[in-house]
Amino acid sequence: MSQDSHKCHCKSPTDRSAGPDVRDPPRSDGGVALCGACRDKKTCRLGLISERLDETGTAWFELRCPKDHEGGPNVAHGGWTASVLDECLGHVPLLQGVLSVTAELAVSFIKPVPIERPVEVRARIERREGSRIYISGEMVLLPGRAVLARGKGTWIARDRTHFAHFENWLAEQDSMSGANQVALTKARA
């Protein structure tokens, strides 16, 4: 089967490495494209509820920080905020049918994010250069829209062989460490 004809709603790690189908990703009931670990649960563990792309190219996300991402009392762990911005900003190309991976991400934490309160992320592509996609976005508290955090970064457009190439690279690393281990054992003998 060619990679293009392969519909990837797969369960095994080997099948997953064939690459996600950006035209038909697994989605939550609210329509959020789900990453590897959320697929089987059919819900976004970060708390994304819905996503949409408007006619101007801006992507809008509704979410709440789940209780199990609490850091300080009643507020989100900073890692949650960074993860959400990574996820939402990376969904902007995805909503336009482009698979990309994060190369760089900068996060400004403006205010603590209260847990289990409605927040919104809005994000857009600022510009593209070659395979580089520059994306920015911000997270606001609803309903007043006070800014809680901002993110900006660089994503690299990839084709769906990205993950298969990585599996090959990892196997090379493993075989090199195996060879090093054998050499070390011989040297000690």
Ligand SMILES: CCCCCCCCCCCC(=O)SCCNC(=O)CCNC(=O)[C@H](O)C(C)(C)COP(=O)(O)OP(=O)(O)OC[C@H]1O[C@@H](n2cnc3c(N)ncnc32)[C@H](O)[C@@H]1OP(=O)(O)O
């Ligand atoms: C269905 C879906 C469901 C929905 C769910 C979808 C799930 C999949 C998506 C998950 C998204 C993530 O979690 S991402 C996870 C976190 N990120 C990663 O794992 C990425 C790890 N890093 C990498 O794989 C690599 O370093 C890359 C791909 C970023 C770059 O690889 P590379 O080997 O350097 O590629 P190369 O061809 O040399 O360079 C390509 C272009 O990238 C630029 N470039 C390379 N590194 C950087 C950098 N740090 N900052 C800026 N730009 C960079 C180069 O200048 C070049 O620009 P130019 O010459 O083209 O202009």
